[in-house]
Amino acid sequence: MYKKILAPLDGSELAECALEHVNAIATGCKVPEIILFRVVEPIYSGAAALPEGAMMYAELIEQSQKDAELYIASIADKFKQKYNIPAKSVLANGNAAEEILEYVKKNDVDLIIMTTHGRSGVSRFLFGSVADKVSRHSAVPVLIISPPGCRIATDQPV
Numbered sequence: 001m002y003k004k005i006l007a008p009l010d011g012s013e014l015a016e017c018a019l020e021h022v023n024a025i026a027t028g029c030k031v032p033e034i035i036l037f038r039v040v041e042p043i044y045s046g047a048a049a050l051p052e053g054a055m056m057y058a059e060l061i062e063q064s065q066k067d068a069e070l071y072i073a074s075i076a077d078k079f080k081q082k083y084n085i086p087a088k089s090v091l092a093n094g095n096a097a098e099e100i101l102e103y104v105k106k107n108d109v110d111l112i113i114m115t116t117h118g119r120s121g122v123s124r125f126l127f128g129s130v131a132d133k134v135s136r137h138s139a140v141p142v143l144i145i146s147p148p149g150c151r152i153a154t155d156q157p158v
Contacts, residue, residue, distance in 0.1 A: 002026075002110040004033045007087075008100050008130070011038070011071055017147035018115045019075075023083040025113065025143075034087040036079065037103060038072040039096040040064055065093075097133035104140055112142045 007022045009015045026034055043061055068091055076089040092099040104112060116131040135142040 002029050002031045004035065004107065004109045005031050005111045005113055006035045006037055006100070006104060006107075006109045008037045008039070008096070008112070008114045008134075009072065009075060010096070010130075011068070012117075014117055014147045015115050016075065018113050018145045019079060021143065021145055022113050023079075023085065025111070026085055027083070034079070034085060035090055035103075035107075035109070036072055036076050036087050037090050037092070037100065038068050039092045039094065039099045040068045041094070041096055065091075096130045097137070100130070100134050101137055104138065110140055112138060112140060113145065114142070115145045115147050 002025065005022055005026055007018055009018075022034060025031065043057070043064060072089040072091055076087045079085065079087045090103065092103060100112065100114075103109070112134060114131055114134065116129065131142075131144050135144060
């Protein structure tokens with residue numbers, strides 16, 4: 001059924017909650033390819049317009065890129081060790097939702113498994129929701145995981 005699963009990760013422990021679900025589906029469906037995907041979003045700074053600020057800005061971008069590369073490679077190694085399933089690590093630069101959707105389209109991904117941070121109200125308006133954007137615009141199924149502690153439990157029906 002599924003041949004490629006994409007798991008977007010943002011560097012947070014909440015995002016990594018999706019990995020158990022990736023393992024379960026990959027094992028149950030005998031999925032041959034797992035892609036762990038990290039997007040480095042642009043860093044905007046007014047200080048970049050100053051000569052000394054430009055150097056610091058360039059160093060900040062370079063360090064952000066290196067950190068993301070180390071992170072995604074490390075998670076791929078841990079995933080293989082924990083679940084005995086090899087995972088490919090991929091790094092992209094740009095807007096997270098757009099990069100995820102573009103990768104899916106160009107690489108014949110069958111399923112996206114990702115978490116939501118559970119933002120609502122003003123914080124969702126300010127930061128947006130990558131999971132929401134991906135699920136609304138994806139041509140493939142998207143499994144959105146709401147990690148423990150992400151939402152406040154209520155007794156009211158939804």
